[in-house]
Amino acid sequence: MFEKILIANRGEIALRVIRACRELGVKTVAVHSTADSESLHVRFADESVCIGPAPSRASYLNIPVILSAAEVTGADAIHPGYGFLSENAEFAEVCVACGVHFVGPRPEMLRLMGNKVRAREAMLAAGLPLLPGSREVLKDEDEAEKMAVEVGLPVILKAAAGGGGRGMKIVRELGAVRQAYRTASSEALAAFSNGDMYLERYVEKPRHIELQIVADEHGHIIHLGERECSVQRRHQKLIEEAPSPAMTPALRERMGSVAIEAMKRIGYNNVGTIEFLLDEHGDFFFMEMNTRIQVEHPVTEQVTGIDLVRTQIELAAGATLPWTQDQIQIRGHAIECRINAEDPVSFAPSPGKIAAYHTPGGLGVRIDGMAYEQYKVLPHYDSLIAKLICFAEDRPRAIARARRALDEYVVEGIRTNIPFHKSLLRHEDFVRGEYDTRIVERLLAANANPPLRSVSGS
Numbered sequence: 001m002f003e004k005i006l007i008a009n010r011g012e013i014a015l016r017v018i019r020a021c022r023e024l025g026v027k028t029v030a031v032h033s034t035a036d037s038e039s040l041h042v043r044f045a046d047e048s049v050c051i052g053p054a055p056s057r058a059s060y061l062n063i064p065v066i067l068s069a070a071e072v073t074g075a076d077a078i079h080p081g082y083g084f085l086s087e088n089a090e091f092a093e094v095c096v097a098c099g100v101h102f103v104g105p106r107p108e109m110l111r112l113m114g115n116k117v118r119a120r121e122a123m124l125a126a127g128l129p130l131l132p133g134s135r136e137v138l139k140d141e142d143e144a145e146k147m148a149v150e151v152g153l154p155v156i157l158k159a160a161a162g163g164g165g166r167g168m169k170i171v172r173e174l175g176a177v178r179q180a181y182r183t184a185s186s187e188a189l190a191a192f193s194n195g196d197m198y199l200e201r202y203v204e205k206p207r208h209i210e211l212q213i214v215a216d217e218h219g220h221i222i223h224l225g226e227r228e229c230s231v232q233r234r235h236q237k238l239i240e241e242a243p244s245p246a247m248t249p250a251l252r253e254r255m256g257s258v259a260i261e262a263m264k265r266i267g268y269n270n271v272g273t274i275e276f277l278l279d280e281h282g283d284f285f286f287m288e289m290n291t292r293i294q295v296e297h298p299v300t301e302q303v304t305g306i307d308l309v310r311t312q313i314e315l316a317a318g319a320t321l322p323w324t325q326d327q328i329q330i331r332g333h334a335i336e337c338r339i340n341a342e343d344p345v346s347f348a349p350s351p352g353k354i355a356a357y358h359t360p361g362g363l364g365v366r367i368d369g370m371a372y373e374q375y376k377v378l379p380h381y382d383s384l385i386a387k388l389i390c391f392a393e394d395r396p397r398a399i400a401r402a403r404r405a406l407d408e409y410v411v412e413g414i415r416t417n418i419p420f421h422k423s424l425l426r427h428e429d430f431v432r433g434e435y436d437t438r439i440v441e442r443l444l445a446a447n448a449n450p451p452l453r454s455v456s457g458s
């Protein structure tokens with residue numbers, strides 16, 4: 001096992017990694033920007049190093065300074081968390097070159113999955129189902145139009161260097177393909193310094209379902225079931241649950257076995273998540289793969305009883321997977337609400353000082369957070385202040401518990417999306433478990449335009 005891990009991140013995930021390290025008996029080093037010196041990850045780590053000013057470019061994305069911090073503190077591994085440098089192949093390579101273990105997959109896995117066209121090709125070759133689409137980068141707008149005809153409308157243009165929904169354009173008419181290609185490609189060039197595009201048949205009412213993969217460095221690979229991530233707005237997930245209400249044991253078995261076979265073919269290691277799109281007919285298609293621990297990992301932990309962050313660290317240190325697939329059982333139901341410092345209606349960030357803070361508790365309630373009373377939510381970073389994860393024996397009880405917990409949650413001084421979560425957990429489609437990625441839009445439209453009600457009643 002490692003002796004000392006440097007956590008190249010901040011916020012709730014830095015704290016989550018420190019907790020796993022404590023239980024493993026591994027010492028921790030926090031790095032932080034000048035703006036984060038009062039943060040809990042700095043207080044809870046054994047040591048801390050200030051690595052630069054508030055902007056991420058100068059601190060949490062500053063590779064040379066982070067490696068220097070590892071060197072001076074004698075850390076033998078770096079955990080990148082999610083976001084920031086977590087999927088940066090160069091960073092992982094430089095870590096290895098400096099003799100520091102990177103807690104994550106080998107750099108070549110980051111590089112492969114970072115290019116969505118290469119990832120698609122590799123997963124097709126490894127036996128995963130793909131939507132009809134272009135097999136290579138589109139050369140120009142002529143080729144985009146030609147492929148749109150071949151694939152059939154509607155299509156979606158995606159950036160090879162994108163992911164998570166950035167740099168996408170839906171096209172419904174053949175006459176719109178060329179313009180969409182030009183716009184999308186120049187947006188991708190500006191955002192990722194890479195204008196390469198590909199296209200796929202567009203699925204109208206998809207569910208976003210992802211499968212948690214766990215792999216050691218000795219060829220053993222299992223999955224820990226799926227997470228349903230269809231509750232999202234502008235590609236920001238708001239609620240995730242495990243298991244998916246759309247999943248059946250037969251579908252999980254099929255999805256799991258093709259996914260594991262594909263991961264074996266490419267020699268995947270450490271934890272990862274395969275994103276699938278599930279269509280209305282129950283068919284699933286590979287979308288992309290995330291090569292990091294994810295924000296929503298706790299719902300999988302709750303229904304499997306497995307500590308994913310601890311496991312991730314153990315696997316990076318060379319441990320053999322301690323479970324076989326048949327030992328994995330999905331028990332109960334977990335729902336995660338991302339609590340963001342933002343306006344519940346406009347979704348605009350709401351940074352500032354938290355004047356009063358009371359978190360819910362009781363049976364089946366978990367908070368992975370970083371906020372406290374008097375904590376200042378900074379405008380420099382993402383607006384996630386906590387994740388509320390509620391667990392119960394079945395989905396109706398998990399929903400009831402999440403509503404109860406949200407009612408207990410007190411945050412004053414800043415605005416949060418708690419009211420949004422309360423209304424989503426009462427949305428009839430959500431309660432029935434029959435929803436797709438359009439659910440947030442539809443809830444917001446219904447709230448803006450409420451149906452007439454009878455005069456009595458509340």
Ligand code: MV4
Pocket residue numbers: 131156163164165200201202203204206208232235275277287288437
């Ligand atoms: C799609 C799709 C429909 N058809 N691809 C969004 C995140 C990224 N991983 C891929 N995403 C999607 N890809 C095909 N072929 C639907 C989504 C999608 C989405 C698209 C537009 C607006 C909101 C969305 C929410 C979830 C998924």
